[in-house]
Amino acid sequence: MADRDSREDLERRAESARYSGKDAEGVSLYEKIIGRDLAAGQISKAVAVYQKLIAWKPEDIDLHRRAAQAIAYARDGRMPAPEDAAVSSYNALFGDMSKDEVARVLEKMKPHHYPVGANIVVEGDPGKSLFLISEGTVSVWTRDEGGEDVELAKLSAGDFFGEVSLLTERPRTATVKAETPVDVLELSRSEVSEVRQQFPGIDRALQEFHQSRAERTVEALIERRRSDA
Numbered sequence: 527m528a529d530r531d532s533r534e535d536l537e538r539r540a541e542s543a544r545y546s547g548k549d550a551e552g553v554s555l556y557e558k559i560i561g562r563d564l565a566a567g568q569i570s571k572a573v574a575v576y577q578k579l580i581a582w583k584p585e586d587i588d589l590h591r592r593a594a595q596a597i598a599y600a601r602d603g604r605m606p607a608p609e610d611a612a613v614s615s616y617n618a619l620f621g622d623m624s625k626d627e628v629a630r631v632l633e634k635m636k637p638h639h640y641p642v643g644a645n646i647v648v649e650g651d652p653g654k655s656l657f658l659i660s661e662g663t664v665s666v667w668t669r670d671e672g673g674e675d676v677e678l679a680k681l682s683a684g685d686f687f688g689e690v691s692l693l694t695e696r697p698r699t700a701t702v703k704a705e706t707p708v709d710v711l712e713l714s715r716s717e718v719s720e721v722r723q724q725f726p727g728i729d730r731a732l733q734e735f736h737q738s739r740a741e742r743t744v745e746a747l748i749e750r751r752r753s754d755a
Contacts, residue, residue, distance in 0.1 A: 544582060553579070553589060569684065570606055572597050574661040574709050577637035594632040630723055635711035640704040649701045652690020655712045659683050661710030668700045680705065685710060 531539070536559050543552035556579055563572035578594045583589055635658065648655065649668060659681060666678040666687065678700060681687060688697050695746055715723070 533559060536562075553583070553586075557593065557596075560593055564596060569597065571661070571683070572682070573632075573658075573711065576632070577660050577709055577711060580637050580642065582637075590633050597632060631713070632711070634717050635713050638710050638712055640708045640710070642704055642706060643740075644704045644708075646702045646704060646708065646710065647688060647698045647700075649698050651698045653688060653696070653698045653714050654719050656686060656688040657702075657710045657712050658686045660709045660711055662706040664702050664708055665705050666700050666702050 536555055540552050540555035540559065543549075543555060556575055560572045560575050563569075563575065576597060579586075579589060579593055637660075638646075640662075646664060649652070661683055663680055663682045664687070665680050667675050668678055670676050681702075687702055688698075691697065
C-alpha cells in the first residue's frame with residue numbers, strides 16, 4: 527500500500543512520525559521520498575528533503591552520509607531534462623566532482639528556512655557564504671545611482687547565489703529576498719575556499735556565473751536609465 531502512496535501522502539506520514547516520536551518510521555519515509563525524487567530526476571526536491579533530515583537529525587552522521595551519497599550517485603543518467611532551470615547551476619557547481627566528492631560537499635552545507643518577504647542577504651553586508659536554493663523562489667535586487675531598487679533576476683531551486691562576495695571579498699552586491707517560502711543550503715567562506723582549491727571546475731563555474739551576473743546587472747541598470755529618460 528505504501529508504494530502506491532503519493533509523495534504528498536508520504537510527506538504527511540513522515541511529518542506525523544517525526545512529531546509523534548516515531549523516529550525510525552519518519553527517517554525511513556523521508557529516505558523513501560528522496561529515492562522517489564531521485565528516480566524521477568527531481569534533484570532539487572531530494573535536496574530539500576535531505577535538508578529536513580539535517581535539521582531534524584543533526585547528530586546522525588550515517589543518515590546524512592546515506593542521503594548525501596544517494597543524491598550524489600543519482601546524477602548519472604537521472605538528471606532532469608536540459609530545459610529544467612535547476613540543471614545548469616547544479617551541474618556547473620558539481621559537474622567535475624565524483625559522486626563521493628559531491629556527497630562530502632553536501633554534508634558540509636547548513637540548512638536554513640526563510641518565510642515570504644525575508645531578506646536572505648542584504649546589499650552592503652559582509653559576504654561570508656554561498657547559498658544553494660533547494661526549494662522556493664527568490665528575487666535579486668540592487669540600487670541604482672538614485673537609490674531606487676532595480677530587480678536583477680529571479681532564482682529558484684537548483685540555483686545558487688552569494689558567489690560575488692566570496693570571489694571579490696567585497697560586501698554583498700545585491701539583496702536577495704524570498705518571494706515564496708525558501709529553503710537554502712549554505713556553504714561557508716572557508717569551506718567554499720577549500721572546495722575551490724580541490725575542484726577547478728567549481729572555480730571556473732563561479733567565475734563564469736560572476737561574469738554573467740555582472741553583465742546582467744549592467745544591462746538592468748542601463749534599462750532603468752532608459753525607462754526613466
